[in-house]
Amino acid sequence: MSDQLFDSDRVSAGARWRDSTFMRIVREPMGALGIFLVALVVLGALFADFTGYSPIKLAMRDRFLDPSLAHLLGTDHLGRDLFTRVLHGARIALGVAFIATGISFIGGLVLGMIAGYGPRWLDSLLLLVLDSLRSFPTVMLALALVTLTGPSLSAVVLVVVIANLPSYARVVRAQTMALKATEFVLSARSLGARSWRILAVHIMPNLVGPLVIIVAMDIPVVITIEAGMSFLGLGVRPPTPSWGSILNDGYAFIRESSWPAIAGGLPIIIATLGFTFLGETLRDHLDPRLRQDG
Amino acid sequence: MLSYALKRTGLAVVITAISLILLISMIQFIPGDPAAVLLGPLASPAMREAFRQQMGLDQPAIVQILRFFGRVLTGDLGTDVLTNRSVLITVVEQLPYTLALIATSIGWSALLGIPLGCFAAVYRGSLADRIVGVLSVSSIALPAFVVAVYSLLLFSVKLGWFPTIGAGDQGAPLDQLHHLVLPSLAVGLGWVGYLARMVRASMLEVLSENHIRMARAFGLTERTITYQYALKIAIIPTVVILGMGVGNMISSAVFAEIVFARPGVGKLIFDSIATRNYPVVMGAVMITTGFYVLSTLIADLIAAGLDPRVRSAL
């Protein structure tokens, strides 16, 4: 009898693994592809230092070399190995993605809860400010901001936050308002619980899940903003290799050699497609209600 | 309908005003002397003093904002530091090129995206539907500037099919169209996927409603049902999205103008940043923001007009 129990436990653990979210995602072609591409980016960022080349040291004798075994993606206009630069660029892309996303997440959560739960005048005020922030086309916002502050990584993060936070806050606000009217919140209030406690214990746990999915799905957008700003020279300053600046250099020297431009664009495509595919599949499995395509 | 239009317009005005206030207040956060930073190292002390006077930088914030609004309402957006002309004129000169680019981009992406979405909805679950799905997702993910550079590389530099720079000769529409192809490809590509998805979702929702079942029960052909009965309803939210899309496209248009060296508001802003031509930058950003709010407003009103339920509500 005890053997039987032991065996059935093992079977159920195996079944659980097979049915777990991870495996379900892998089984979808889009999901598997997404995981693969994202893994490429992450691994690239991790092992950037092991290529044997420096991303910033000049080597003027090796300018515009075509791809070969020595230089997997060729070299740029200053003789630097493009593959190494791309891998280092992954660090910047992922770093900005997670920092900016984290800030937007927390900010959106807090502001959304305040707007949804607090007094109406505060809600109206916050809504007006948030909607006004949202009415800037992102590039215009970036251009205007950088005019005043000068190009930097923090400027990029700030642009991303301003571009994304209002949408998150709106979603959180709507959910908060819906939750505010539910039974368990009403009963907590009648028992005299203080607002911040209600928010923290009853409301916030219900907001975090869907918000994480929404925010995760924006990672490709964040990567795009960072790359775009760097492309325009509004982000990281040379010689730091951001994918956008590699692409920009490639564009400037496009008649000399195609490879720098290709090398700059390729990781952007891989990263945005990978995170998008992954995000879509994740959302379909975790919360199909958020689907936008029926 | 009228009261809705009024309310909506009022809201748009308020939002524009607040955006502009936010924009102007950014000045307050500049460390050091704003005039020196904004006019750049080339400006003489006299110019800086004039600038300070003009912008009222020594006045309290409220006064600055009020004076600013006063000037904006009279059409005075400042003076172009480089050419000494009115900023308004400088920007408005470039506007038609950007508008042409955006219009072409919306045009082709709608012409391709809406039917694709319709098709995917009608043949839901088929292989074609899934392919359209993956392609849509991919087109949305690809950034416009990457598409711009790659298409420049392939179709212009390598194959020579399309010109690399400029907008074409004035008064030669075919030549101008030729110059529009690649830039509008870059700007519009993402929208094809986005529209296809939205239309598909909308159509699926409409097609599952009771009145469609009734239309089938009365023997109407699938063709009639798809286009006259279902699409007519599904298109309404799509119009709203297109309105928002215009603002989105302004961002992509900037990249396209820079990559293809096309004249336009985006290129103007970019060049002006490089030359520290702050009044032009701010003026152009203001105009594009206003334009974005306007297009969203117009799209909302058109969508409201298309739905007879909203139209006759008041």
Place this chain on the structure above:
Amino acid sequence: MSGNLLDISGLSVAFRTKRGPLKALRNVSLGVGKGEIVGIIGESGCGKSTLINSIIGLLPANAEKPSGHIRFADEEIVGMPEARLQQLRGERITTIFQDPMTALNPVLSIGTQMTAIQYRRTGSTAEKRRRAIEFLEKVRMPDARSRLDQYPHQFSGGMRQRICIAMALLTEPDLLIADEPTTALDATLEVQVIRLIRELQRDIGCSVLFISHHLGAVAELCERVAIMYAGEVVEHGPVRDIFRDPRHPYTRKLLECDPGRVLEPLARLPTIGGELPDLVRLPQGCIFEGRCPDRFARCRERPPVETVRPGHEAACYKARELVNP
């Protein structure tokens, strides 16, 4: 049963589901004569919708090909090509649905919708509009001419149902299928709609298949009625006979539970205990056996269709014995 306009014999329809085929209709036989009004009574889940969908050829994608026959005039509907079905639907067989609030397209005027369904006919748009107005007047819509260009949301629920009735009759169909046309309406409107249908049926002379679970409505309108339970016809016959002398235990229970029949104040309305059977794993014997107060040993085998009197049949071993006291 030749001479019937609609002849359903041995119709069985199953749906593909994850658990296996769901047998929604089993061996259903029903006939509707020319100009006859036949009712179908059954609760949710009895297969009414599937039956209607089978007749008009609009079964969903996961339905397997039906077995059995549905003969309409001289044609066989099972397996009929879609093109021919589109000729019949809306011309010779029309339908009135349950919920008038969602039955009409919200962005098209009712005039557009009423002329669109006439697309198979020759004639100018003006003629088609005239016909639409003519029938709107028949359903007693005031000011029909000017209201023709209005939109559905400008009409009340009762009015919308009348528009649907007008639409269903303006092509002078041979068969009108009314799928619970009064369920979403209040009692006064229900009476009006029933009277309207009766009047128009006399006017046009079409056959009517009237599906409802309102026993009173069926009693007032129909000549014959079939009782459906869980995908089978358990009893059928002339309305008077069925209502006065029901022979199938399910029919008897239904009549007992009809709120309209309750004469004394009760603490609770009577109900039929138990639940609908699983249509994927069907029970062996009589479909009603699990909830039947009169069951006995033989009910484990499928009961035959017993003839109570000419035209009145019930699928129960005890059909001939169960007589109302």
